[in-house]
Amino acid sequence: MTGLRYVYAVCRPFDAALQTQLTGVAGDPPRLLPHGDLVAVVSHVPEADFSEEALRAHLEDLDWLTATARAHQQVVDALTAVTTPLPLRLATVFRDDSGVRVMLEEREAAFRRTLDRLDGRVEWGVKVYVETEKTEQAGASRPAAPAPPAPKPVSGRDYLRQRRRQSRANEDLWSRAEEFATGLHTTLSGRADDARLHAPQNPRLSGAAGRNVLNAAYLVRRDASEEFVEMVDRTKDDVPGMRVELTGPWAAYSFAGENAGEGS
């Protein structure tokens, strides 16, 4: 009864029950708040943690951010199993049920448009990495002209020649990477209803090996997903030095905005 309302997603009414053991962001199971032709999926959260000021502080706390993001995702994921949810941005909070109802009413037309556009579709994430480490290591382990102990023009020339060879190999690698990523993106976009590019991930954050050169999301019909996944799978050995990773299916987070797909 008390507390604020955390809204995960907006959906069309659906019959299926949500998993019973589902817990929301603050341990409160999500419930359905129907209004008109739409349903908001909400849970009750304590004001102490979700007021604007508290949120601001919490969002800079990695453990809190991680737990909240995962809980949010679990609820949206459970919804994805039974309907096509329109996910909201993390930490969308209202004072009470009537605040949520007002919001549903005010944005009804836009929600319906977006829900129609997303209906029966999921998002797939595709990332391409260039496995730079190998190249660099190969370069480094090569017995580079022994550290010049004295001015030795010969080894200097060898060194320059080697540098040139290396930088040409690198240029070659990057142009192949660009070509590969662009080609893959074009192919996959052709099989998707919409596509969106995310910023490449920082390897220090992702912990993934190699340099991320493509971080894309594709909106794909559920019944076309198997084919889409197979197509991604077929690219994996196409070009040496490139690694392709697939994530999903996700709810259509990257396509939830009215202008998703335009730009970027």
Added chain:
Amino acid sequence: MTVVERREIALVDLLDRLLAGGVVITGDVTLRIADVDLVRIDLNALISSVNRNVPSPFGD
């Protein structure tokens, strides 16, 4: 479709979507995530906690 089997989702992939995707609504308590200076998240904490290797779905 076998790919649907779930692995632990990498936090970076999740944040790409939850902090940059989803419908942005200015509610009555809602603050705009974009306004929060996420850069101030302790980068070291982030790195050490996220630094599990994400296995490729193709098991290379």
